[in-house]
Amino acid sequence: MSVTAQTTSGHVVGRVEDVPPGEGRAFVAGDVQVAVFRLRDGSLHATQAACPHAGGPLADGQTDADVLVCPLHLYAYRWRDGSSTSGNAPVQVYPVHEEDGHLVVQL
Amino acid sequence: MTAVLGGRPEGVSTLHFAMDEADGIDTRQKLVVVGNGMAGARVVEEVLERGGGEQFAITVFGEEPHGNYNRIMLSHVLAGEEHEDDIVLNSHDWYADNGVVLRAGVRVDRVDTHAKVVHASDGTTAPYDQLVLATGSRSFIPPMAGLHRDDEQLLPGVFGFRTIDDTRALLAAAAEHEKAVVVGGGLLGLEAARALQGHGLAVEVVHAGTHLMNQQLDPDGGAILRQSVESLGIVVHLATRTTEVIGPDRVRGVVLADGRALDADVLVIAAGIRPVTEVALMSGLEVERGIVVDDQLRTDDPDVYAVGECAQHRGELYGLVAPVWEQARVLADLLTGADPDAEYHGSRTATKLKVAGVDVATMGVNRPERDTDEFLVISEPRRGVHLSVVVRDDRLIGATLLGDTRKVAFLTQAFDRGAPLPQERIKLLVDLSDGAEEVGVAELPADSQVCNCNGVSKQAICDAVAGGCGTVGAVMDSTRAGKGCGSCKGLVKQIVEWAADGDVVEDPTAGWYVPGIPMAKPALMTAIREQGLLSVSAVFAALAPGGQEDAKSKMALTSLLRMIWGADFVQENDAKFINDRVHANIQRDGTFSVVPQMKGGVTTPAQLRKIADVAEKYEVPMVKVTGGQRIDLLGIRKEDLPAVWADLGMPSGYAYGKSFRTVKTCVGSDFCRFGLGDSTQLGIDLETRFQGIESPAKMKLAVVGCPRNCAEAYVKDVGVVAVGGGRWEVYVGGAAGASVRKGDLLATVDSPEAVIELTGRFMQYYRENANWLERTYDFVPRVGLATIKQVLLEDSEGICADLDEGMQRSIDAYTDPWGQDGRTPATPGQFRPALPLVALPEVPVR
Numbered sequence: 001m002s003v004t005a006q007t008t009s010g011h012v013v014g015r016v017e018d019v020p021p022g023e024g025r026a027f028v029a030g031d032v033q034v035a036v037f038r039l040r041d042g043s044l045h046a047t048q049a050a051c052p053h054a055g056g057p058l059a060d061g062q063t064d065a066d067v068l069v070c071p072l073h074l075y076a077y078r079w080r081d082g083s084s085t086s087g088n089a090p091v092q093v094y095p096v097h098e099e100d101g102h103l104v105v106q107l
Numbered sequence: 108m109t110a111v112l113g114g115r116p117e118g119v120s121t122l123h124f125a126m127d128e129a130d131g132i133d134t135r136q137k138l139v140v141v142g143n144g145m146a147g148a149r150v151v152e153e154v155l156e157r158g159g160g161e162q163f164a165i166t167v168f169g170e171e172p173h174g175n176y177n178r179i180m181l182s183h184v185l186a187g188e189e190h191e192d193d194i195v196l197n198s199h200d201w202y203a204d205n206g207v208v209l210r211a212g213v214r215v216d217r218v219d220t221h222a223k224v225v226h227a228s229d230g231t232t233a234p235y236d237q238l239v240l241a242t243g244s245r246s247f248i249p250p251m252a253g254l255h256r257d258d259e260q261l262l263p264g265v266f267g268f269r270t271i272d273d274t275r276a277l278l279a280a281a282a283e284h285e286k287a288v289v290v291g292g293g294l295l296g297l298e299a300a301r302a303l304q305g306h307g308l309a310v311e312v313v314h315a316g317t318h319l320m321n322q323q324l325d326p327d328g329g330a331i332l333r334q335s336v337e338s339l340g341i342v343v344h345l346a347t348r349t350t351e352v353i354g355p356d357r358v359r360g361v362v363l364a365d366g367r368a369l370d371a372d373v374l375v376i377a378a379g380i381r382p383v384t385e386v387a388l389m390s391g392l393e394v395e396r397g398i399v400v401d402d403q404l405r406t407d408d409p410d411v412y413a414v415g416e417c418a419q420h421r422g423e424l425y426g427l428v429a430p431v432w433e434q435a436r437v438l439a440d441l442l443t444g445a446d447p448d449a450e451y452h453g454s455r456t457a458t459k460l461k462v463a464g465v466d467v468a469t470m471g472v473n474r475p476e477r478d479t480d481e482f483l484v485i486s487e488p489r490r491g492v493h494l495s496v497v498v499r500d501d502r503l504i505g506a507t508l509l510g511d512t513r514k515v516a517f518l519t520q521a522f523d524r525g526a527p528l529p530q531e532r533i534k535l536l537v538d539l540s541d542g543a544e545e546v547g548v549a550e551l552p553a554d555s556q557v558c559n560c561n562g563v564s565k566q567a568i569c570d571a572v573a574g575g576c577g578t579v580g581a582v583m584d585s586t587r588a589g590k591g592c593g594s595c596k597g598l599v600k601q602i603v604e605w606a607a608d609g610d611v612v613e614d615p616t617a618g619w620y621v622p623g624i625p626m627a628k629p630a631l632m633t634a635i636r637e638q639g640l641l642s643v644s645a646v647f648a649a650l651a652p653g654g655q656e657d658a659k660s661k662m663a664l665t666s667l668l669r670m671i672w673g674a675d676f677v678q679e680n681d682a683k684f685i686n687d688r689v690h691a692n693i694q695r696d697g698t699f700s701v702v703p704q705m706k707g708g709v710t711t712p713a714q715l716r717k718i719a720d721v722a723e724k725y726e727v728p729m730v731k732v733t734g735g736q737r738i739d740l741l742g743i744r745k746e747d748l749p750a751v752w753a754d755l756g757m758p759s760g761y762a763y764g765k766s767f768r769t770v771k772t773c774v775g776s777d778f779c780r781f782g783l784g785d786s787t788q789l790g791i792d793l794e795t796r797f798q799g800i801e802s803p804a805k806m807k808l809a810v811v812g813c814p815r816n817c818a819e820a821y822v823k824d825v826g827v828v829a830v831g832g833g834r835w836e837v838y839v840g841g842a843a844g845a846s847v848r849k850g851d852l853l854a855t856v857d858s859p860e861a862v863i864e865l866t867g868r869f870m871q872y873y874r875e876n877a878n879w880l881e882r883t884y885d886f887v888p889r890v891g892l893a894t895i896k897q898v899l900l901e902d903s904e905g906i907c908a909d910l911d912e913g914m915q916r917s918i919d920a921y922t923d924p925w926g927q928d929g930r931t932p933a934t935p936g937q938f939r940p941a942l943p944l945v946a947l948p949e950v951p952v953r
């Protein structure tokens with residue numbers, strides 16, 4: 001769990017090195033729990049932390065350049081718009097960027 | 108008292124008993140048979156045929172006062188087609204003439220297996236040297252209110268349908284009453300219904316299953332049978348139960364589960380049979396569903412045997428006469444010494460009968476069980492005809508013929524003797540000489556359910572094809588057909604091909620090892636080796652289109668690379684599934700389950716104490732013994748995992764991985780009276796050698812010390828069975844999961860070392876050749892046992908040394924992941940909670 005601060009550009013949830021390349025980690029932004037991912041190419045993505053299907057921990061999922069796969073039942077969601085590849089409810093995606101080594105999520 | 112069927116004119120049977128007792132110098136062994144039904148009497152006949160009258164003084168106890176009669180013919184007696192005298196098989200005189208003492212009308216209560224004495228309900232006893240239990244089965248009476256009077260007798264007007272006395276009572280009732288309800292739409296119930304209808308009664312059948320004769324027929328066959336039965340004027344109520352009998356003085360009607368009431372003055376209960384096992388239970392013999400017997404039909408007491416419907420052999424109960432005849436022959440061979448090595452190995456069951464005026468023949472299975480099974484169906488509901496065959500590896504393994512049994516003779520031959528099958532499978536079901544007609548899936552009704560797991564109809568599959576799904580895979584993804592147990596995949600494929608009318612596209616990814624890389628497994632392995640690709644990201648960069656990573660391919664590639672490279676594999680945490688990242692099994696609430704290694708299921712008080720302490724310290728909500736003989740700590744928080752491992756001080760049991768997991772064992776020769784080999788030690792040795800080995804799917808093994816199979820070795824990926832004389836049987840490809848499959852005997856070897864070597868060789872062959880997530884129970888039939896035997900036992904491809912070496916490389920690379928990552932996390936935040944805000948849903952504590 002991390003202490004967050006709100007800036008003009010969004011919520012600072014942690015430092016970039018908190019999220020190893022290729023993996024995801026969960027944070028709290030304001031009172032919202034978000035999962036932040038850093039892909040191998042360095043790009044950052046953020047989604048709601050719980051899978052809309054059965055509440056699975058999305059930060060524990062597997063990723064590639066297009067999708068995030070929930071570890072519980074392997075439902076996949078597109079980074080692009082959070083839509084599901086199998087017609088389920090979409091996940092909420094949030095803009096996320098780096099500022100001075102910090103992760104900033106916009107809710 | 109009604110007449111004794113097959114009785115002596117003077118009606119005396121105990122006289123013979125007295126004469127036998129008076130003969131004080133009889134040196135023959137005493138053979139006692141409990142049960143005078145078709146099985147018990149047949150054993151006596153077979154024993155006598157082998158000269159057993161010289162060896163044995165034979166006593167038969169029969170609960171009914173009658174001689175031996177043909178129970179199968181009772182429905183004919185009820186229908187008035189046969190006179191009851193015509194169904195007598197052995198009269199009282201027959202027993203007397205053959206020197207057999209028949210104690211008819213005397214029930215046996217229990218057996219003192221230590222003193223070897225049978226205790227009968229009339230207070231008498233009979234000593235024995237060899238005892239045969241042939242207690243048969245009785246009608247199953249489902250619970251319903253108002254069925255019994257206060258004195259526990261059935262309400263007047265309620266009948267079972269199992270004995271000649273039942274039949275006589277039913278005949279008497281049929282003459283006086285007008286409306287009957289039959290509970291049970293199986294064979295017996297339908298026969299009873301038809302017979303009662305023949306006596307002029309209005310008959311309704313209430314059946315709990317969703318289709319008639321669900322033991323023998325598939326739903327489509329059952330639906331067609333229903334049409335035929337209803338066309339006779341018999342009303343059928345499906346998928347409902349009788350919950351209450353309306354009385355109170357005698358039957359006036361019944362109430363169904365859905366609240367409807369049916370008038371009835373005769374109620375026949377034919378809802379199935381249950382083995383009669385009370386005597387065996389009272390005598391301390393092993394009883395599961397039936398009295399458990401081995402291949403020599405012995406119970407767990409070496410001088411007590413069981414045959415017929417009361418006996419459970421290799422997990423099977425038989426309710427047909429042919430298996431009973433086979434059992435009786437084997438038992439007579441053994442008892443008389445005519446063939447001391449005789450064994451019964453189970454029966455292939457086939458029946459041919461007329462149900463409510465409809466011809467029915469069934470044999471073997473009634474639907475495909477594997478992807479590779481061929482399944483041919485001809486369904487003509489209007490004509491009341493439904494025909495199907497199941498073919499596996501060019502052998503007929505099942506057939507159902509309803510309404511048209513002209514091909515039954517040929518099919519029976521093919522089923523029993525493995526006669527060669529015509530290339531044009533359609534010829535199995537119809538003669539094409541009068542003009543070929545294209546039939547098959549085209550004839551399946553549109554609303555027939557193809558995928559039973561996900562409830563997908565033929566129509567839904569056709570709609571998906573019409574909607575643009577051009578491959579079998581796309582149809583399966585869209586409809587979820589074939590995504591359950593998978594047994595319908597073959598039929599789905601046929602329907603897709605039929606619906607697409609030749610326009611079906613071969614699924615391009617079907618032959619690929621992973622969806623993200625367009626290569627089959629052998630080519631992928633070669634490329635990885637030749638290009639020295641040591642990590643998953645290197646594989647994607649070199650072999651994936653555009654170097655694109657694919658999330659759903661990562662876990663399979665991690666497994667493959669670890670298998671190929673052993674210790675040289677370069678790990679990437681993001682390429683692992685969460686279970687492999689934190690070495691525990693993720694649960695539905697985001698917590699994890701932790702299973703420490705417990706080799707061969709053996710533990711110590713110290714380990715148990717430690718596990719208990721850890722469970723208390725971390726407030727583990729559930730501690731559970733697993734099916735693989737280990738202890739599961741469920742509901743561990745992710746952040747607690749390293750501390751839990753450290754406190755346990757035991758290695759990981761790999762309960763989370765697509766990997767070798769555990770070896771289940773029995774106590775073998777350590778403590779068991781019957782153990783033929785040290786299964787516990789061999790299980791520990793196997794688990795020690797193969798701990799942590801990655802594989803395409805989980806692998807569960809078992810070793811048992813005798814063919815009683817207490818640790819279920821016949822249904823494991825690799826199962827080892829001690830068969831005496833230091834020999835061990837090695838079975839492969841068994842399963843008791845979504846599908847149940849007995850493993851195939853790969854070889855019988857003569858030392859534990861040979862078991863370990865062969866197990867490793869098989870596991871490596873499977874690792875190198877199986878598709879991702881393909882269990883051995885699919886792999887072995889796909890590759891073929893004959894091929895596997897040639898490769899592994901005869902080294903037909905010259906690869907055995909490579910297989911052994913490949914396995915050894917993986918074994919050498921083993922490290923306990925709990926020890927590794929527990930000390931230093933592989934990546935920052937490896938054990939950080941993934942859902943920090945919300946309190947975790949509580950798992951119920953029991």
